[in-house]
Amino acid sequence: MKIIMLGAPGAGKGTQAKMIADKYSLPHVSTGDIFRANLKEGTELGKKAKEYMDKGALVPDELTVEILLDRVAKDDCKNGYVLDGFPRTIPQAEVLDSELKKLGDAVDLAIDVEVPDENIVRRMSGRRACLKCGATYHVEYIPPKKEGICDDCGEPLVQRDDDKEETVKKRLSVYHEQTQPLIDYYTKKGILKTVDGTKDMKDVFADITAVIDAV
Numbered sequence: 001m002k003i004i005m006l007g008a009p010g011a012g013k014g015t016q017a018k019m020i021a022d023k024y025s026l027p028h029v030s031t032g033d034i035f036r037a038n039l040k041e042g043t044e045l046g047k048k049a050k051e052y053m054d055k056g057a058l059v060p061d062e063l064t065v066e067i068l069l070d071r072v073a074k075d076d077c078k079n080g081y082v083l084d085g086f087p088r089t090i091p092q093a094e095v096l097d098s099e100l101k102k103l104g105d106a107v108d109l110a111i112d113v114e115v116p117d118e119n120i121v122r123r124m125s126g127r128r129a130c131l132k133c134g135a136t137y138h139v140e141y142i143p144p145k146k147e148g149i150c151d152d153c154g155e156p157l158v159q160r161d162d163d164k165e166e167t168v169k170k171r172l173s174v175y176h177e178q179t180q181p182l183i184d185y186y187t188k189k190g191i192l193k194t195v196d197g198t199k200d201m202k203d204v205f206a207d208i209t210a211v212i213d214a215v
């Protein structure tokens with residue numbers, strides 16, 4: 001199954017995508033994680049992406065699409081995947097569709113995790129991430145067992161550079177302008193499902209599994 005996670009930055013896409021990946025044994029493909037891994041390793045791609053990420057802007061479609069298509073061409077994606085943070089623009093969605101079509105394939109489901117803007121800044125300012133395994137926590141809502149340390153791998157948790165309030169506001173406006181139109185795009189294709197992302201993490205996941213199991 002090929003699933004796309006939609007929603008504002010901080011809506012909980014990554015958190016839910018990980019849980020979906022575990023339950024349904026699908027790879028979790030996050031373009032943001034790929035860019036951050038490259039940033040950490042100091043690759044050319046990482047350097048290019050950083051210019052945009054730091055400003056809260058989107059990395060250009062051309063670059064992003066290439067990375068994503070490379071990733072989903074890997075063997076582990078043969079039976080499907082959960083895309084988290086891609087597509088973020090209509091052109092990205094169109095390329096994905098046309099590439100899948102060539103293979104006689106298509107996206108099965110787009111899940112919109114809906115959270116109002118008012119809740120987002122609070123979520124983002126409390127977000128802490130493990131750069132080693134990609135796990136995400138929240139200081140207040142989803143704290144790690146030991147403060148500042150990843151439950152899974154014991155690495156120190158960090159606050160992302162782009163989770164500062166000003167950058168978050170910029171990312172939200174970019175979301176409304178460039179990414180929200182995808183909700184219409186997938187509605188027209190008849191594959192969009194919306195879940196209430198303000199609920200507790202486990203309740204959001206229960207709603208999501210109900211949607212997936214109905215496909």
Ligand code: ADP
Pocket residue numbers: 008009010013014031032033035052053054056057058059060061064084085086087088092162171
């Ligand atoms: P969040 O999980 O908060 O929505 P991500 O980790 O998905 O953030 O993305 C972080 C940043 O990486 C984005 O602000 C953007 O600069 C870049 N990025 C990630 N995915 C894409 C994409 N599909 N298209 C363009 N830029 C992207």
Ligand code: ADP
Pocket residue numbers: 007008009010011012013014015016123124126127128136137138139141142197198199200201202204
């Ligand atoms: P996204 O990938 O959409 O940017 P994340 O999954 O990283 O969002 O979640 C953003 C922040 O909100 C993280 O700190 C995460 O731990 C927290 N979070 C995720 N889901 C919930 C929820 N249902 N209720 C409260 N906080 C949540």
Ligand code: ZN
Pocket residue numbers: 130131132133134135150151152153154155
């Ligand atoms: Zn970790």
